[in-house]
Amino acid sequence: MWKELLYMSGYHIAVVGATGAVGQQMLKTLEDENFPISQLTLLSSERSAGKKVIFKGEEHVVKAAAPQSFEGVQIALFSAGGSVSKELASEAVNRGAIVVDNTSAFRMDKNVPLVVPEVNEHALKEHNGIIANPNCSTIQMVVALEPVRKAFGLNKIIVSTYQAVSGAGAAAIEELKSQARAILDEKEFTPEILPVGSDKKHYQIAFNAIPQIDKFEENGFTFEEMKMINETKKIMEYDELHVAATCVRLPVVTGHSESVYIEIDNGDATVEDIRALLKEAPGVVLQDNPEEQLYPMPADAVGSNDVYVGRIRKDLDRPNGFHLWIVSDNLLKGAAWNSVQIAQSLVKLQLV
């Protein structure tokens, strides 16, 4: 279907944060998808300006993002941190661009649709210039659970995450690798980035598990946990849904995993019903065969746009309770791929 749109001459696309971990995946995804681009504007912070980036074999020089950078831009993919989005997204919109923002800056803004195309593509129609891309850990969960909600109703989600360091950026990946090597070599090391670069204390991540992602809120939950809770309700358009999250950072480079318990409305549903549903669900790959030890793992999901689901079990006490294990590449479906999907949907729905 997408390929059919290639007759168009293409769009003027800007990528803000083009040198970052997600920005790089956005460019790779735009290239892989053969997104119709007539002009490409690559932007970054002052610090990264001047760097060179290859796109479809051509060298592009990355420029420092400024209000006037967005003249003529039709779709601007932002992934350079919340402060950049807050400063420049409206400047881009004022100049006629539609902004797809991958930061948390506007996600809970009532005037901003928060979109996972498999779940609520229709919300794009209500956009006012800015569209928010949800948090990585939220996206993969709602892709897997929305088909279940539609078929059987859904009233409760309890999720514990197993999140990769690449969600904290390229420096966090480097920290994990250098720490792992130091520990194997029995050398000293000083944690400097994880769990949160801007927080007070930093802890060992290699061969460890840190139950903090993003800063703490006053209610004792972390901001990451509150993102999962609030964004899930907004994307599913279902305020009454009970959602609870515990978010944990692991010594994994890329690929978020989630242990999810749900309660659905229909207690007659079987594991086979859920499997049949997810086998056909958009963006989902079912990997669930205990006899063959088939289940999703982050190392297998890296590089794929899909959301993998396995370990589906009916709760032993509650007939309407189910357990699932959900894995996806946090840089792709969790970020770059979902943003590019939103851009594709904008084109498909003739909103750009």
Added chain:
Amino acid sequence: MWKELLYMSGYHIAVVGATGAVGQQMLKTLEDENFPISQLTLLSSERSAGKKVIFKGEEHVVKAAAPQSFEGVQIALFSAGGSVSKELASEAVNRGAIVVDNTSAFRMDKNVPLVVPEVNEHALKEHNGIIANPNCSTIQMVVALEPVRKAFGLNKIIVSTYQAVSGAGAAAIEELKSQARAILDEKEFTPEILPVGSDKKHYQIAFNAIPQIDKFEENGFTFEEMKMINETKKIMEYDELHVAATCVRLPVVTGHSESVYIEIDNGDATVEDIRALLKEAPGVVLQDNPEEQLYPMPADAVGSNDVYVGRIRKDLDRPNGFHLWIVSDNLLKGAAWNSVQIAQSLVKLQLV
């Protein structure tokens, strides 16, 4: 209190599996605790027989375990695998020993007490020669939750685990380390042990997460998950308790973590109530101060006998729902220390 018992001349103790990861920790714990030992018999499989082990500065030669090895033994600590326990535990009992068995061989046997001294020390009085030491991931959870159950009632537990490879033995530790090094050096490697040495397929553990610990049961849960479910009910003497578990192996050497959701009977209980309770609970160390980024982590728990609890939050939807993060050294409280504690309790209760 324990020190007061040192006036006794001591007991003839056997350690079966003395050269293994847990056996070594048992010996260290017996030494650290200054357990009153008049004679020490160190036993192993044929394969490890002849190895030398130092205990309190003295060299002991490990012998191949046989029925007659248990002549005169008063307490035999078994940790050499289920098949060794099944073969030799009754031989030891027939010769007058009390067996403290760290395998899963007898845990669900109705005639065998399954004991965590902080929770159900009294069950030791019903022993018929064999006492079972619970599964590592079960022990730390019940130590943290029993005080909550006693004070506020408990009707539901949903746990997702983050388990270290040392639970799968010394070879699994070696596999994690050599794999991590191979990946950092961009070299090839072949998984041979994890998730389960005797299962069909083996997967990468370094920089990955494997949602399988022990083999799969027919109901889609793994044996490890069923251990947590069934053992928790038995130790808490509470068959009606709803328990569900998802067990995941991580690239962590030692230290199991657990993300636990509970529903208690008393919806008026506050986070401060739970904290106050756990601050005074036997075997528990409260590490819960979000403002100071204080929470338990496996890297910090290694080498300690305690169970660490933090990230205590009231569920945002259910007033009787709480979330906790529980961490402990799986080789100590999860195995060696709990076994030695049982031996101490046997002495204290004059059962030996």
